Amino acid sequence: MSVTTAASAAVPAIQPRRTFAIIAHPDAGKTTLTEKLLLLGGAIHLAGQVKARGERRRARSDWMKIEQDRGISVTTSVMTFDYEDITFNLLDTPGHEDFSEDTYRTLTAVDSAIMVIDAAKGIEAQTRKLFEVCRMRDVPIITFINKMDREARDPFELMDEIADTLALDVAPVSWPVGSGSDFRGCYDLLDNQMLLLEGGGAAGSKKTAIACKGVDDERLAKVMSDEQRAKLAEDVELIEAACPPFDQESYLEGHMTPVYFGSALRDFGVKEVLDGLARFAPSPRPQPADGRTVAPEEDKVTGFVFKVQANMDKNHRDRVAFMRICSGKFRRGMKLRQSRTGKSLAVYNPILFFAQSRELAEEAFPGDIIGVPNHGTLRVGDTLTEGEDIRFTGIPNFAPEILRRVRLDDPMKSKQLRGALEDLAEEGVTQVFRPVLGASWIVGVVGQLQLDVLATRIEVEYNVKAGFEAAPYDTARWIDGDKGEIDRLIEANRGSIAEDRDGAPVFMARNNWELNHIQQTWPDLRFTATRERA
Numbered sequence: 001m002s003v004t005t006a007a008s009a010a011v012p013a014i015q016p017r018r019t020f021a022i023i024a025h026p027d028a029g030k031t032t033l034t035e036k037l038l039l040l041g042g043a044i045h046l047a048g049q050v051k052a053r054g055e056r057r058r059a060r061s062d063w064m065k066i067e068q069d070r071g072i073s074v075t076t077s078v079m080t081f082d083y084e085d086i087t088f089n090l091l092d093t094p095g096h097e098d099f100s101e102d103t104y105r106t107l108t109a110v111d112s113a114i115m116v117i118d119a120a121k122g123i124e125a126q127t128r129k130l131f132e133v134c135r136m137r138d139v140p141i142i143t144f145i146n147k148m149d150r151e152a153r154d155p156f157e158l159m160d161e162i163a164d165t166l167a168l169d170v171a172p173v174s175w176p177v178g179s180g181s182d183f184r185g186c187y188d189l190l191d192n193q194m195l196l197l198e199g200g201g202a203a204g205s206k207k208t209a210i211a212c213k214g215v216d217d218e219r220l221a222k223v224m225s226d227e228q229r230a231k232l233a234e235d236v237e238l239i240e241a242a243c244p245p246f247d248q249e250s251y252l253e254g255h256m257t258p259v260y261f262g263s264a265l266r267d268f269g270v271k272e273v274l275d276g277l278a279r280f281a282p283s284p285r286p287q288p289a290d291g292r293t294v295a296p297e298e299d300k301v302t303g304f305v306f307k308v309q310a311n312m313d314k315n316h317r318d319r320v321a322f323m324r325i326c327s328g329k330f331r332r333g334m335k336l337r338q339s340r341t342g343k344s345l346a347v348y349n350p351i352l353f354f355a356q357s358r359e360l361a362e363e364a365f366p367g368d369i370i371g372v373p374n375h376g377t378l379r380v381g382d383t384l385t386e387g388e389d390i391r392f393t394g395i396p397n398f399a400p401e402i403l404r405r406v407r408l409d410d411p412m413k414s415k416q417l418r419g420a421l422e423d424l425a426e427e428g429v430t431q432v433f434r435p436v437l438g439a440s441w442i443v444g445v446v447g448q449l450q451l452d453v454l455a456t457r458i459e460v461e462y463n464v465k466a467g468f469e470a471a472p473y474d475t476a477r478w479i480d481g482d483k484g485e486i487d488r489l490i491e492a493n494r495g496s497i498a499e500d501r502d503g504a505p506v507f508m509a510r511n512n513w514e515l516n517h518i519q520q521t522w523p524d525l526r527f528t529a530t531r532e533r534a
């Protein structure tokens with residue numbers, strides 16, 4: 001008689017997941033850090049592979065070519081790698097000229113983020129914007145202060161800047177000794193060891209770790225000058241007095257950020273950040289839906305679409321919808337119900353993304369991202385389930401940062417233009433606004449490339465020639481509050497009011513001053529920079 005023991009019958013445990021993004025201002029070192037993380041995870045084997053792709057992409061002036069090349073070969077959108085028995089899903093947040101609403105929406109699909117800051121520059125505009133999106137969902141953030149091998153600002157000044165501008169508690173977990181040509185390495189405050197970069201960070205520098213009893217450990221005398229040791233001891237004393245100790249709970253709630261220093265280029269401090277992600281960052285988090293919160297441990301599969309990549313090739317109209325699995329075990333061929341339409345969809349060719357390839361996904365778990373090829377049925381914000389009628393919330397529209405008036409070359413095509421704009425808005429390519437006064441549509445995007453994609457798709461897919469002209473508005477805010485009060489505001493400001501595609505009222509501001517002024521004049525109304533998709 002054969003006996004099945006509990007152990008032999010047990011399903012192998014699912015590897016823990018960390019689904020994260022890197023947020024940074026352009027040039028802070030996101031690509032370099034990504035590459036070093038992928039090298040550590042064994043997902044690429046040669047330095048320069050991510051970078052080369054990034055540069056080739058940037059060097060091309062013809063954006064159509066970029067889109068064609070990217071088409072549906074979007075391998076860099078999600079990069080999956082394993083490290084120390086954990087599966088890491090790194091979601092790319094497009095930056096530079098391909099900054100778009102997708103950049104923001106990607107952050108709705110992660111459980112944590114790494115914020116990269118250039119040590120010479122501190123918090124820059126784009127870091128701040130991306131941080132605000134993370135804050136909406138209390139996404140926990142690990143900070144990496146990069147480029148310590150170059151002249152850097154005073155680390156205490158940087159700590160203050162992060163704490164003040166982002167209203168975050170800042171807890172250094174490593175601390176630099178020197179910077180630029182004097183950079184000696186970092187003292188690991190959590191595990192009491194000196195991580196030494198011999199050779200000051202020049203190419204070929206060696207890394208060594210020296211276990212210490214504290215910053216006054218005699219072993220440090222051999223590797224640092226007396227002056228450096230005294231400074232380190234003084235700094236650590238100040239940190240203990242001025243900074244709160246690292247508290248994982250507070251980090252997980254999004255109130256505190258642990259700070260690491262290093263140099264992505266010299267591959268220094270990168271392993272520590274990855275270890276930090278493994279040690280502290282959350283596993284796939286429960287996701288808010290209307291009516292209830294979905295826990296990752298639930299049996300039934302649920303997920304949401306946070307990005308749709310269209311193929312610009314006219315002959316291949318396929319799209320890939322990027323879906324984050326929120327619960328259950330997804331299996332290839334599964335039938336999923338699209339909550340928006342109630343229709344069901346069999347997913348025969350789901351894609352799993354790796355740094356340099358993609359594969360058919362036989363199965364996927366909460367926290368994983370799969371690509372679902374489709375012909376335009378799936379839209380940004382869609383919820384897919386094994387049957388339950390729920391919708392995930394928190395995949396909103398973001399206030400546009402570029403607003404343009406649509407100019408139609410052939411007035412006979414206004415119906416087609418309307419159809420095109422409505423379709424593309426629903427797909428998440430653009431936002432459209434209809435001013436209360438005047439007949440032209442206003443489109444809103446957050447990046448220039450998004451506008452170029454829009455113009456081409458209107459022409460190629462809908463056969464309508466349209467151009468964009470400057471609109472007198474700088475930004476838009478959704479208006480929320482008491483209906484009577486909203487009506488009074490609309491009456492008093494008709495020239496600045498528009499409706500979004502769902503008919504929700506929007507205030508179009510000419511500049512920041514006007515936005516502040518309207519907020520002060522109508523203190524009972526809320527002017528919001530995001531709106532849940534209907």
Ligand code: G4P
Pocket residue numbers: 024025026027028029030031032033051146147148149150262263264265266
């Ligand atoms: P991004 O993706 O955030 O835009 O930044 P990216 O990694 O492309 O880095 C921007 C520039 O900063 C690159 O230099 C890169 O080599 C450099 N860099 C990144 N990390 C470090 C670091 O730790 N130390 C130093 N000294 N430099 C760093 P580049 O001149 O624009 O490109 P390249 O010619 O070096 O490739």
